[in-house]
Amino acid sequence: MSKDNKPNSKLDPNAKFADNERLKTQSNFLRGTINTDLKDQLTGGFTADNFQLIRFHGMYQQDDRDIRPERTKQKLEPLQNVMLRARMPGGIIKPEQWLAIDKFAQEKSMYGSIRLTTRQTFQFHGVLKPNIKEMHQMLNSVGIDSIATAGDVNRNVLCTTNPVESQLHQEAYEWATKISEHLLPHTKAYAEIWLNGEKTETTQEPILGSTYLPRKFKTTVTIPPNNEVDVHANDLNFVAIADNGKLVGFNVLVGGGLAMTHGDVNTYPRKADDFGFISLEHTLKIAEHVVSVQRDWGNRVNRKNAKTKYTLDTFGADAFKAEVEKRAGVQFEESRPYEFTHRGDRIGWVEGIDGKHHLTLFIENGRILDYPDKPLKTGCRKIAQIHQGDFRMTANQNLIVAGVPAEQKSVVEQIARDHGLINDAHTAQRKNSMACVSLPTCPLAMAEAERYLPDLVTKVEGLLEKHDVSDDNIILRVVGCPNGCGRAMLAEVGLVGKGLGKYNVYLGGNREGTRVPKLYLENVGEDVYLPALDELIGQWVSDRQTDECFGDFVIRKGIVAEVKVSKTDFHA
Template sequence: MSDTKSPYIVEGKLADNERLKAESRHLRGTIEQDLKDPLTGGFTADNFQLIRFHGMYQQDDRDIRAERTKQKLEPLHNVMLRARLPGGVCNPEQWLAIDKFADEYTMYGSIRLTTRQTFQFHGVLKPNIKLMHQTLNSVGIDSIATAGDVNRNVLCTSNPVESEVHQQAYDWATKISEHLLPKTRAYAEIWLNGEKVETTDQEPILGDTYLPRKFKTTVVIPPQNDVDVHANDLNFVAIAENGKLVGFNVLVGGGLAMTHGDKTTFPRKADDFGFIPLEHTLAVAEAVVTTQRDWGNRVNRKNAKTKYTLERVGVDNFRAEVEKRAGVTFAESKPYEFTSRGDRIGWVEGIDGKFHLTLFIENGRILDYPGKTLKTGCREIAKIHKGDFRMTANQNLIVAG
């Protein structure tokens, strides 16, 4: 990390989450012991928080909560898993594996598409959690860092109409996601029965206590703003010339969340730092993340996101630090325009002459309903489809060529 005596460090008693991360042995905690405990269906103490870094949230079935309390039973603990799918792209083989697991091992049988451009399983009981991770791993999917104080699933404009630029932008979304991932082997050790190697984990980008708060990154292709640049910490706005991606305008510090009645919290639009050519993309992404890592508020989590850091230290100071760390100078932003943020439902012809079908998925929930066998229909498409599926930030599904 940078000099901890920086005037931009917030002094004071650290939030308890900082203790939790520092003591977690790089996100291991005692999760493995909890998995072996037959007396509870849940995770205890710190592990309740730590499993978020592995892509899961502990929940319970609230519909039967009162009844179980009457019976002197603990709540019916289960987990929700959010997968890591940069840009929301998955192939038919992956879709079929997702569909099968949802059918056989979740309480609700559904696949839930989310505004983070990925899918979630809901209602997975503790005995099936390892199987869930191993099933996803068998088809090249994981859930590393889709929750917790890390860089979350990287979004990318999913409309394939401008397919050549989209493919290039998607490739960068994948590179950014991989570059900013935690380097700890905890995920592989715990869920995939990975070999426990006696080494000291290093987290050169995220640091040993990871980020002060969750961090969200997007790659967006104008004129579509489906991923919503002003709701995210770090945004790469694709700039194309003659149909080729040449670089990105970088927008930092967006976020719409606020706490009602707390005037220290507020929504904030992202600031435009300027233009960078493609070769500086990963260096700039890393520099923004490490600056937020070092300057972000670790005392008050309600003010820990990047938008509050920029507001506190000043946009110019934050930008200058990013330039210093990345070894680049932002050029003047290139012109671009956003004209829409919704999905184009139905058939759309791409510039390659192929047609793509965008399906409206109400509330992102893929399940069979009376007279509308949505989940079965998607499964049957996956059995014959030669292209891919693209989940959108509006919780819809594109069957793409």
């Protein structure tokens, strides 16, 4: 930052900044005129800069695109509402908190659902302006907030759920919470606006700076061998290194990210670089200064190239790392060995080393709602009413009922089965497929994702059955646009929306989540990509090596080239 705490540009100090930099500079530390907009009942939305500023408070303004044309005919504005994403480091939520959010979703949201997200938290969708303040105050009353879950800040910190190794998970979870708290904005704007807090003057943001970060920033804490948080989708990752079951430090991975822009070869998904090992006492200092270097070196002129991954590619990973070491006064040690072997959730019961039992419920698309044949929301509510442990939301959009004593297992399982939360017919393919929200609520969506995924999985299951590999699976992810929310750019088969019914098809990720896939088919529909998958699956089955996953097969056979260095390989 410059001496007057204004943004500067390491690339070109005289360059014209993106308008978001003006917006943040003039926001009075994220306050803007949100309070004024809240009083305006002539519109259901937020105006001018506030449309962007509410993101720093954990909300996105949306409307129901399914009914937008009809409202336009009636000369009505779109049905404006907000989506809220809660801040839940590590995804842990108590039963009493669950009951509170269940009640609000039922009574005050347009859709009545709770949406588990790939950011290991929950979202409310369809909250109208008169209910927004009440929503924040309800969350605050049960110890939840939505501070910094969107916008140009460090967002909700993910952590491997790993309920089996309970002691190690507890340590990792505590670090995820500490990192989240350490990197939060210092402004009291959230409390002032939504909780009627006392107005206090903010003079500086010691870590984030007065104009916050150049772009969104994502952080994880993960425990090998499970890579459920997809470390290579995130700017900053702390990979837990244990000695005899005791956490001793972290390998630090920096510069992952999946978002790109169709047609812009200067944008691309990228894996994170391993900077090396740090001991536990340096964790917060390293987190702070990876953020501070990105704050000062990140591109504030072109937001499409503002993420940490581009900063590393612009200045070099070694230079970025050296600057972090200089600012933190800490030298990275040589990376400690670790291995990722999988990234899916262990659906069903597992027993932890503490003797407690944990039930992972598969929630297709993460959408918890009462459907005619499966009242999922009611089932979760009934479990919460008797559960003595906690719930854990996973980065794969599933829900763990954690810490169940042996004598309560049968009761919990019966409730889950009675309400469709356990379905033994679910295939490995369905459990390893994922989609973003997309239409009708996401304003960026170009194609269907969440609503399309169940039928698409059924068709892929048919292909696997046709080739006698029904028990196997392919990591399949579908997203409505190229912004990366559903992590399709780490899938073995990733479909990225290009237009209604049209997708770019990427192949070549792997099951461990350590390789970016490459474009195979562009702007095609089912009539093209399903027959293509049929043929490729047939080749895979007939010519695969022992335990070879689909993504490894298509690389080995040269069907697509391996992406080793995204900057040079992804678009080549």
